[in-house]
Amino acid sequence: MKVGLTYDLRSDYLKDGYTLEETAEFDKEETIDGIENALKENGFETHRIGNARSLMKALLAGEKWDMVFNICEGMYGDSRESLVPSLLDAYRIPHVFSGAVTLGISLNKAFTKRVIRDAGVLTPDFYVVSQEDDIKNCKLSFPLFAKPVAEGTGKGIEGKSLIKNASELEETCLELLKSHHQPVLVEEYLPGREFTIGVVGNKENARVVGGMEIIYTQNAGNIYSYFNKENYKDLIKYIPIEENLLKECAGVTLKVWNVLDALDGGRVDLRMDRMGRINFLEINPLAGLNPVHSDLPILANLYGMPYSRLIGEIMDAAVTRIFGKK
Ligand SMILES: Nc1ncnc2c1ncn2[C@@H]1O[C@H](COP(=O)(O)OP(=O)(O)OP(=O)(O)O)[C@@H](O)[C@H]1O
Numbered sequence: 315m316k317v318g319l320t321y322d323l324r325s326d327y328l329k330d331g332y333t334l335e336e337t338a339e340f341d342k343e344e345t346i347d348g349i350e351n352a353l354k355e356n357g358f359e360t361h362r363i364g365n366a367r368s369l370m371k372a373l374l375a376g377e378k379w380d381m382v383f384n385i386c387e388g389m390y391g392d393s394r395e396s397l398v399p400s401l402l403d404a405y406r407i408p409h410v411f412s413g414a415v416t417l418g419i420s421l422n423k424a425f426t427k428r429v430i431r432d433a434g435v436l437t438p439d440f441y442v443v444s445q446e447d448d449i450k451n452c453k454l455s456f457p458l459f460a461k462p463v464a465e466g467t468g469k470g471i472e473g474k475s476l477i478k479n480a481s482e483l484e485e486t487c488l489e490l491l492k493s494h495h496q497p498v499l500v501e502e503y504l505p506g507r508e509f510t511i512g513v514v515g516n517k518e519n520a521r522v523v524g525g526m527e528i529i530y531t532q533n534a535g536n537i538y539s540y541f542n543k544e545n546y547k548d549l550i551k552y553i554p555i556e557e558n559l560l561k562e563c564a565g566v567t568l569k570v571w572n573v574l575d576a577l578d579g580g581r582v583d584l585r586m587d588r589m590g591r592i593n594f595l596e597i598n599p600l601a602g603l604n605p606v607h608s609d610l611p612i613l614a615n616l617y618g619m620p621y622s623r624l625i626g627e628i629m630d631a632a633v634t635r636i637f638g639k640k
C-alpha cells in the first residue's frame with residue numbers, strides 16, 4: 315500500500331526567517347525519518363509529499379496515493395490544520411488522523427471546551443478575551459490561567475499565564491493579544507496533578523495506550539510551559555499513572571475522543587482541580603510524533619509500546635476505518 319506523507323518541516327520555515335517559537339510545532343527531519351522508517355517496518359511503501367503547497371502541486375499533477383499520513387499543522391489562519399485533510403477529501407484520497415472539522419474545532423480551545431462541556435465532561439470555566447475592552451468584563455474568580463486560544467506546544471504559556479489579580483489579568487491578556495494576534499482563553503486555574511493520555515483507534519475500538527503524570531522537579535514551577543517542554547530532560551519527570559486513576563482518566567479521555575470524533579491516534583491533556591476531580595484541558599488530535607521527544611511516543615514507551623508499534627497501531631486503526639480491514 316502506497317502511503318504519502320504530508321508534514322511541515324521546521325527547517326523550511328526557519329530558512330524563510332521565522333523564529334524558533336513561531337515554528338515550535340513544526341517537525342524536524344528526524345521526525346519525518348522516524349515516521350517513514352516505522353511505516354516501512356510495518357510493511358507500507360512511503361512517498362514524501364511535504365507541506366500543503368507541495369501537496370497542491372502533486373494533486374494538480376495527478377499524483378495518487380492509497381492514503382496519506384498527515385501531520386501538517388499549517389502556518390496561518392483558523393483552518394490551518396484542516397487545509398490538508400480538506401484538499402485530500404476533495405480528491406477523495408483517504409488520510410490518517412482526524413478530519414477537517416475535528417481539527418478545526420480542536421485547534422480552538424474555547425470551541426472544544428464548549429463541545430465537551432455539553433457532553434458532561436468537567437473543564438474549567440472560561441472566558442474569551444478577543445480585545446482589550448473584554449478584559450474588564452471577565453467575571454471568573456482568581457486564580458486564573460491565560461493562554462492563546464489556538465496554539466500548541468506550550469506557545470504563549472509561561473509564568474505570567476498564572477494570574478492572581480485584576481492587574482495581572484490585564485497585563486497578561488494585553489501581552490498575549492499583542493504577541494499572538496488571536497483571542498486569549500482565560501480559564502480558572504487548576505492547581506492539581508497533571509496527566510497526558512495517549513489514544514489509538516476509533517469509535518468503540520478506541521483505546522488508551524497509557525497515561526503519564528507530568529512531574530515538575532524543584533525549579534520547574536508547575537506549568538507545562540514552552541520552556542519546560544523544551545527542557546523536559548532536566549525539568550520534568552514522566553511517570554505512568556497508577557491503575558485506578560488511569561481507569562478514571564481513560565473514561566474521560568475516550569468520552570472526549572469520541573464526542574469530538576477524533577480518529578486513529580492522539581493525546582488528551584487532563585489536570586485535577588482543587589477537589590482532586592479530573593478536568594479536561596485540551597485534545598491533541600495531531601499529537602507530536604518525534605520518536606524521542608514527543609509526549610505520545612514517550613508515554614507509549616512507558617507502557618512497553620515501542621515507536622514502530624505505535625505507528626503500526628495508528629495505521630491499523632486507519633486502514634480498518636478506511637478499507638474495512640488491513
Ligand atoms: N486552566 C489551567 N490551569 C492550570 N494549568 C493550566 C491550565 N491550562 C493550561 N495549563 C498548563 O499549561 C500547559 C499547556 O496548556 P495546554 O495543554 O492547553 O497548551 P498546549 O500548548 O496546547 O499544549 P500541547 O503542547 O500539549 O499542545 C498545561 O499542560 C498545564 O500545565
Ligand SMILES: [Mg+2]
Nearest residue numbers: 467583595596
Ligand atoms: Mg497540552
